[in-house]
Amino acid sequence: MDTSSDSRPGATRxxxxxxxxxxxxxxxxxxxxxxxLLARGGERxxxxxxxxxxxxxxxxxxxxxxxxxxxxxxxxxxxxEAIGGMGRFVRAGDVVFIKPNAGFDRPPWVxxxxxxxxVAAVVGLCRDAGAARVLVGDCSINDPAGCFRRSGIGxxxxxxxxxxxxxxxxxxxxxxxxxxxxxxxxxFHRPFRRxxxxxxxxxxxxxxxxxxxxxxxxxxxxxLLGGPRSLLHQDIDTVLxxxxxxxxxxxxVMDATRLLVRNGPTGGSxxxxxxxxxxxxxxxxxxxxxxxxxxxxxxxxxxxWLHLAEARGLGTTDHEARLIEAT
Amino acid sequence: xxxxIRIVWQVFFLVLFFVLLWRATQLRMDAxxxxxxxxxxxxxxxxxxxxxxRADAWVRLLFVAALALAAALAVRRxxxxxxxxxxxxxxxxxxxxxxxxxxxxxxxxxxxxxVGATIVLGRVWCGWICPLGTIQDAVxxxxxxxxxxxxxxxxxxxxxxxxxxYYLLVGLLVAAVFGVQQAGLLDPIALLxxxxxxxxxxxxxxxxxxxxxxxxxxxxxxxQEHLTVGAWVIGAVxxxxxxxxxxVPRLFCRAVCPLGAMLGVLGRYSLFRFRxxxxxxxxxxxxxxxxxxxxxxxxELRTAECMACFNCSELCPEEAVRFGPAAGAGAHERPEADLxxxxxxxxxxxxxxxxxxxxxxxxxxxxxxxxxxxxxxxLAEDDFLAACxxxxxxxxxxxxxxxxxxxxxxxxxxFWTPVMDFRLGYCEYNCTACGSAxxxxxxxxxxxxxxxxxxxxxxxxxxxxxTAFVDRGRCLxxxxxxxxxxxxxVCPVSPKAIELRRGEGNGGQADLQRPVVVPExxxxxxxxxxxxxVADAPAIYVTAIGATRDRSHRLAL
Numbered sequence: 001m002d003t004s005s006d007s008r009p010g011a012t013r014x015x016x017x018x019x020x021x022x023x024x025x026x027x028x029x030x031x032x033x034x035x036x037l038l039a040r041g042g043e044r045x046x047x048x049x050x051x052x053x054x055x056x057x058x059x060x061x062x063x064x065x066x067x068x069x070x071x072x073x074x075x076x077x078x079x080x081e082a083i084g085g086m087g088r089f090v091r092a093g094d095v096v097f098i099k100p101n102a103g104f105d106r107p108p109w110v111x112x113x114x115x116x117x118x119v120a121a122v123v124g125l126c127r128d129a130g131a132a133r134v135l136v137g138d139c140s141i142n143d144p145a146g147c148f149r150r151s152g153i154g155x156x157x158x159x160x161x162x163x164x165x166x167x168x169x170x171x172x173x174x175x176x177x178x179x180x181x182x183x184x185x186x187x188f189h190r191p192f193r194r195x196x197x198x199x200x201x202x203x204x205x206x207x208x209x210x211x212x213x214x215x216x217x218x219x220x221x222x223x224l225l226g227g228p229r230s231l232l233h234q235d236i237d238t239v240l241x242x243x244x245x246x247x248x249x250x251x252x253v254m255d256a257t258r259l260l261v262r263n264g265p266t267g268g269s270x271x272x273x274x275x276x277x278x279x280x281x282x283x284x285x286x287x288x289x290x291x292x293x294x295x296x297x298x299x300x301x302x303x304x305w306l307h308l309a310e311a312r313g314l315g316t317t318d319h320e321a322r323l324i325e326a327t
Numbered sequence: 328x329x330x331x332i333r334i335v336w337q338v339f340f341l342v343l344f345f346v347l348l349w350r351a352t353q354l355r356m357d358a359x360x361x362x363x364x365x366x367x368x369x370x371x372x373x374x375x376x377x378x379x380x381r382a383d384a385w386v387r388l389l390f391v392a393a394l395a396l397a398a399a400l401a402v403r404r405x406x407x408x409x410x411x412x413x414x415x416x417x418x419x420x421x422x423x424x425x426x427x428x429x430x431x432x433x434x435x436x437x438x439x440x441x442v443g444a445t446i447v448l449g450r451v452w453c454g455w456i457c458p459l460g461t462i463q464d465a466v467x468x469x470x471x472x473x474x475x476x477x478x479x480x481x482x483x484x485x486x487x488x489x490x491x492x493y494y495l496l497v498g499l500l501v502a503a504v505f506g507v508q509q510a511g512l513l514d515p516i517a518l519l520x521x522x523x524x525x526x527x528x529x530x531x532x533x534x535x536x537x538x539x540x541x542x543x544x545x546x547x548x549x550x551q552e553h554l555t556v557g558a559w560v561i562g563a564v565x566x567x568x569x570x571x572x573x574x575v576p577r578l579f580c581r582a583v584c585p586l587g588a589m590l591g592v593l594g595r596y597s598l599f600r601f602r603x604x605x606x607x608x609x610x611x612x613x614x615x616x617x618x619x620x621x622x623x624x625x626x627e628l629r630t631a632e633c634m635a636c637f638n639c640s641e642l643c644p645e646e647a648v649r650f651g652p653a654a655g656a657g658a659h660e661r662p663e664a665d666l667x668x669x670x671x672x673x674x675x676x677x678x679x680x681x682x683x684x685x686x687x688x689x690x691x692x693x694x695x696x697x698x699x700x701x702x703x704x705x706l707a708e709d710d711f712l713a714a715c716x717x718x719x720x721x722x723x724x725x726x727x728x729x730x731x732x733x734x735x736x737x738x739x740x741x742f743w744t745p746v747m748d749f750r751l752g753y754c755e756y757n758c759t760a761c762g763s764a765x766x767x768x769x770x771x772x773x774x775x776x777x778x779x780x781x782x783x784x785x786x787x788x789x790x791x792x793x794t795a796f797v798d799r800g801r802c803l804x805x806x807x808x809x810x811x812x813x814x815x816x817v818c819p820v821s822p823k824a825i826e827l828r829r830g831e832g833n834g835g836q837a838d839l840q841r842p843v844v845v846p847e848x849x850x851x852x853x854x855x856x857x858x859x860x861v862a863d864a865p866a867i868y869v870t871a872i873g874a875t876r877d878r879s880h881r882l883a884l
Binding site: 146 | 541
């Protein structure tokens with residue numbers, strides 16, 4: 001080796017082969033990395049977004065049931081039982097996603113978020129109906145971890161046997177909603193696909209809202225959207241009807257145990273909240289929101305999105321025809 | 328053996344540093360002492376206390392002059408001069424304590440523990456505790472690995488440039504006496520906390536999320552993707568510290584660290600120290616090659632530079648270097664720091680001139696700056712600038728990412744102090760994490776009642792960070808006749824600080840609701856601005872006017 005390196009300036013055969021091999025490896029690695037990046041890049045701008053929340057079990061109940069009791073868990077059970085029981089909506093082995101309103105980092109007494117007792121009762125009913133997994137999630141307006149903790153929903157849902165999903169950037173993907181305004185939009189959708197969610201239950205709470213008059217069952221689906229959703233207020237009537245169309249015939253358990261009658265949807269003082277001890281269950285979001293609006297002191301006849309949803313055949317504002325009392 | 332024990336302690340403190348950092352967030356903090364490392368850091372304690380204290384200009388001048396005299400005495404050789412210097416310094420300190428109105432943030436008293444340990448054992452903080460020192464030790468070992476023994480000793484030779492840290496210390500402390508707080512820029516704990524928040528922790532979160540996916544949930548440092556504006560500068564400084572340490576072990580500690588300098592000044596008085604026995608030594612210079620402080624144990628051992636790491640005593644085959652009582656310290660020792668009178672005077676003057684420069688030239692305090700919206704509980708601007716050491720513990724703790732390092736919003740003095748950037752976040756109504764995380768009390772640890780002005784604080788009213796203003800030229804309902812009201816929806820106070828005016832515009836829209844801010848109710852949390860759909864330059868924005876922390880920010884009558 002000494003003589004070769006001293007006398008001949010060129011490389012030995014072995015050195016040459018070694019260098020050639022490492023050069024080939026480097027080129028190959030670079031090409032591989034480029035190909036991987038290109039493949040990833042291709043994945044990112046998918047030409048066709050998947051349809052929004054497809055493959056969910058839909059079940060319709062003819063009635064909406066009202067339970068009035070200060071035992072809110074019993075109220076939930078009674079109301080759901082009155083429209084056919086949880087077994088009608090959840091089958092054994094289902095993966096259920098429960099959507100409470102956990103939009104704000106506020107304690108339960110403020111009334112800005114769904115009561116933890118109501119969420120826990122719904123989780124319990126799902127488990128009793130044989131659900132394999134119960135997921136609870138919301139894309140909150142405040143920091144989600146703080147919202148789920150301070151609202152009490154996180155601890156209560158976990159104690160009742162559910163898993164809490166806090167949204168992360170990677171959870172959002174473009175979905176085809178196919179509404180008039182909401183055509184393709186970013187939604188909290190990837191966990192639905194990954195976890196194989198096949199059943200959704202909305203658990204909103206009753207609140208006033210300066211733009212949409214009230215925030216109830218339909219407005220609650222807002223929390224599944226990502227992207228620049230604050231733009232949607234510019235045509236909130238159409239958007240709320242679109243959201244109802246995105247999640248038709250889903251079980252709704254309306255938490256009206258207390259009503260946020262003023263300063264919604266955030267509340268903030270005890271004077272904004274009125275105790276009502278009511279729970280509504282049903283699948284007609286139009287009827288549920290119409291009745292909730294009356295409780296909150298607003299005339300459903302003057303709420304544009306209720307009419308739009310009704311005109312699309314998504315429900316009826318004539319809640320009296322649907323209402324039954326649960327005991 | 329003792330070297331192994333030291334390494335175990337170093338790893339323990341490094342892990343503890345990051346455990347506390349893990350806990351230093353709104354939902355994990357509970358009662359954890361998340362500010363511990365900053366509390367025991369005597370440089371931060373002294374600098375924050377000096378800067379936040381109030382005294383007449385001539386009292387401050389006299390104090391600095393007395394300290395200069397003490398330094399001039401101590402710089403001379405010989406124990407008598409040294410003690411004379413110490414006595415003058417202590418007397419000056421005592422006189423200043425009585426003459427000035429001292430603002431002392433209690434937890435900073437923990438710094439005395441490190442001061443005490445240093446007086447007994449030397450710079451054990453540097454060698455055994457400091458997490459930035461430990462990181463540099465690891466890097467330095469990597470750099471030294473491929474070098475020959477002779478080369479290692481050469482790299483570890485003491486250089487005159489290493490005296491720089493003492494001049495930096497003098498400059499920073501003199502500036503602090505005059506109320507200008509910049510120690511945190513170079514302090515190792517502030518530097519590491521800042522670098523972690525800006526670069527290390529977000530990078531770890533990104534890696535964990537990419538590799539683990541859903542499994543990473545609940546195991547990330549930040550609740551959401553965290554962004555520090557200008558993180559690359561903070562990261563570049565940190566990278567420079569590491570690279571320098573790769574080149575020369577602990578170069579940052581040797582040449583720059585003002586905390587190391589402060590402990591070096593104390594360390595020269597230490598009761599126990601290393602000594603080399605001239606008769607046993609074979610001049611192999613093995614010890615020089617492993618000395619992190621460039622204290623040259625094989626030469627005239629520089630006690631001020633010694634970090635008490637025990638590398639030299641452990642590795643000496645002749646057991647010529649030993650740790651023991653200082654009494655009868657040998658001739659082969661240079662306990663005092665290597666300082667020139669001229670250098671000291673220059674440093675002190677530089678520190679002194681920071682004062683008029685900060686006040687008069689930059690003009691930061693001449694009038695309220697609109698961008699200097701500070702976290703809830705922040706002191707009045709003067710006191711805040713004096714107490715904030717720019718460690719970014721508040722940025723770390725904030726759940727919404729709204730707290731960002733200032734660049735020019737608060738004058739040059741306020742560079743890297745926390746301000747609110749409402750494009751990135753907003754102040755969470757039910758959160759006071761930043762104040763609980765602040766180690767120096769620049770942001771007071773307030774509870775929710777104090778923040779909201781409820782309960783015991785009903786008389787004082789809520790903490791207001793500033794006031795929101797609607798830009799009617801950009802607001803959708805005002806400028807374009809389009810309905811919106813997102814700002815009103817998210818406003819957290821009750822009754823809401825944004826009222827809606829019914830209006831009819833060109834299109835004759837029946838239910839146009841136009842937002843108007845009610846200044847008496849607005850707390851300046853900025854969620855309106857953060858959620859405004861006119862996202863690039865929000866149509867509602869918050870400026871510092873109306874902030875309750877500072878009288879000069881008063882707006883409403």
